[in-house]
Amino acid sequence: xxxxxxxxxxxxxxxxxxxxxxxxxxxxxxxxxxxxxxxxxxxxxxxxxxxxxxxxxxxxxxxxxxxxxxxxxxxxxxxxxxxxxxxxxxxxxxxxxxxxxxxxxxxxxxxxxxxxxxxxxxxxxxxxxxxxxxxxxxxxxxxxxxxxxxxxxxxxxxxxxxxxxxxxxxxxxxxxxxxxxxxxxxxxxxxxxxxxxxxxxx
Amino acid sequence: xxxxxxxxxxxxxxxxxxxxxxxxxxxxxxxxxxxxxxxxxxxxxxxxxxxxxxxxxxxxxxxxxxxxxxxxxxxxxxxxxxxxxxxxxxxxxxxxxxxxxxxxxxxxxxxxxxxxxxxxxxxxxxxxxxxxxxxxxxxxxxxxxxxxxxxxxxxxxxxxxxxxxxxxxxxxxxxxxxxxxxxxxxxxxxxxxxxxxxxxxx
DNA sequence: CGGATTTTAGTTCAGTTGTTCTATAATGCA
DNA sequence: TGCATTATAGAACAACTGAACTAAAATCCG
Numbered sequence: 001x002x003x004x005x006x007x008x009x010x011x012x013x014x015x016x017x018x019x020x021x022x023x024x025x026x027x028x029x030x031x032x033x034x035x036x037x038x039x040x041x042x043x044x045x046x047x048x049x050x051x052x053x054x055x056x057x058x059x060x061x062x063x064x065x066x067x068x069x070x071x072x073x074x075x076x077x078x079x080x081x082x083x084x085x086x087x088x089x090x091x092x093x094x095x096x097x098x099x100x101x102x103x104x105x106x107x108x109x110x111x112x113x114x115x116x117x118x119x120x121x122x123x124x125x126x127x128x129x130x131x132x133x134x135x136x137x138x139x140x141x142x143x144x145x146x147x148x149x150x151x152x153x154x155x156x157x158x159x160x161x162x163x164x165x166x167x168x169x170x171x172x173x174x175x176x177x178x179x180x181x182x183x184x185x186x187x188x189x190x191x192x193x194x195x196x197x198x199x200x201x202x
Numbered sequence: 203x204x205x206x207x208x209x210x211x212x213x214x215x216x217x218x219x220x221x222x223x224x225x226x227x228x229x230x231x232x233x234x235x236x237x238x239x240x241x242x243x244x245x246x247x248x249x250x251x252x253x254x255x256x257x258x259x260x261x262x263x264x265x266x267x268x269x270x271x272x273x274x275x276x277x278x279x280x281x282x283x284x285x286x287x288x289x290x291x292x293x294x295x296x297x298x299x300x301x302x303x304x305x306x307x308x309x310x311x312x313x314x315x316x317x318x319x320x321x322x323x324x325x326x327x328x329x330x331x332x333x334x335x336x337x338x339x340x341x342x343x344x345x346x347x348x349x350x351x352x353x354x355x356x357x358x359x360x361x362x363x364x365x366x367x368x369x370x371x372x373x374x375x376x377x378x379x380x381x382x383x384x385x386x387x388x389x390x391x392x393x394x395x396x397x398x399x400x401x402x403x404x
Numbered sequence: 405c406g407g408a409t410t411t412t413a414g415t416t417c418a419g420t421t422g423t424t425c426t427a428t429a430a431t432g433c434a
Numbered sequence: 435t436g437c438a439t440t441a442t443a444g445a446a447c448a449a450c451t452g453a454a455c456t457a458a459a460a461t462c463c464g
Contacts, residue, residue, distance in 0.1 A: 002440035026228040110312040158384035162368030169367040182360035204410035
C-alpha cells in the first residue's frame, strides 16, 4: 500500500458544500476551496479530479444529508402530518438562514443545471424524488380523507413541488416570515376540503 | 457638442440582456458582451460604466420590457381573467424556452441578489410589484365572486407569487408541459370556490 | 474653418482563473 | 531494510478576467 490520507473526506465535502452553496459554482474559486477545506491543491485534485467533479460530489453530499434525509424522516408520518412537517422544516430553515443561502439544489437548478446536461439530469432526478414523496403522501391522504379529492394527487404533488421551489427562491431575496408563512398557509388551504378547517401549520 | 454615438442603446441593452440572461452575471465576461453588442470595450465602459452597472441597466431593461409590460397588459382585465392570462403567458414562455433561460429576474434572485444588497433591493421591489398586481386582482375577484374567499387576498397573492417563482425555476430543469400545466391547474383550483367548476386555463 | 468634446478602436495591465508540475514525506509489502 | 505507491506541499503555468490607457476619428459651436 501507500501513504494514507490525512483528511476526513466527509469534512472536506462539508467544507466544499459550504463554499458552493453560498457562492455558487462560478463564484467559488479553487483557491476558496483550498482555504476552506484546509487541504492543498494537489491533494484536492488528486482526491476528487477537478472542480466540476468536486462540485458533483458536494451536491450529492448535500442532497443525501439534507433533502433525502428529510424525505426519509417525513415519509413515515401520517399523510397530512408528513407534508406539514416537511414544509414546517423548510420554513424553519428558510427563516433561520441568515446568509440567505437558500437551497443548494435550487441554486444548482438555476446556475449550473442549464449549462450542463449531466447536472440537469442529476437535479431533475432529485426533484422527481421529492415529487414522488408528495404523490405518495397525497395519495394516502386522499384515501383516508385528510386531503381534498377535488384535485388529482398528481396535480397536488406538482403544486407542492412548485411551491417548494418558490419558497426557496423567495427565501434568498425576501426572507420575511409573513410572506413565507402566508404561502404555506394558503397551500394547506388548498389541501383541505372546501369546508376546510383552516390551516395546520406544522 | 461632440461626436454622436454610432450604436443604438436599446439594441446594446437587448444584447446585454441576452448575455446575462442565458449565462448569468459571473458566467458572462466583458469580452462576451463586447462580441454580442458589437461595440468596443472602451465604448462600453464609456457609455455604461462597468460590468455591474451594465448588468443593472440590462436587468432594468428586461423588467420593464417583459415583466412590467405583462402586468400593464393584464391588470386591465377582469380579475379572474387577469390572473389566467398572466399564467397562460408564463406557461407559454416557459414551454417555448428552448434554451432554458427561465426568467432573468428569478435568475438574478438566485445568483446575484444574495451577494449584492443593492441588487437584492431591486429584485425584491419588482417582486413586490408583482405581488401587488396579484393582490389587486384577487381582491377584485373576491368582491365580484369569481375568486374564493376561503383564503385572504394577501395569502392568495403570496401564494401566486410563490407559484410563479416555482414555475420559473422548474422551467430551467424540468420544462415539461405536464408538470408546468399541472401546477397551474391546481393553482386555479385553489382560486375557485369549494364547489369549484374546475380550472380555466386562459 | 478651428478648437472643444466625445466616441471609437486597439492595446495593455495587473490580478485571478483552473490546472499541472516537481519534489518531499509517509506508509505497506517484499 | 528497501521498494513501490500514494499523499502532501508549494511553486508554476497559460489562459482569462475586469478595467484602463493611448490615439485616432467624428461631430458641433464659435
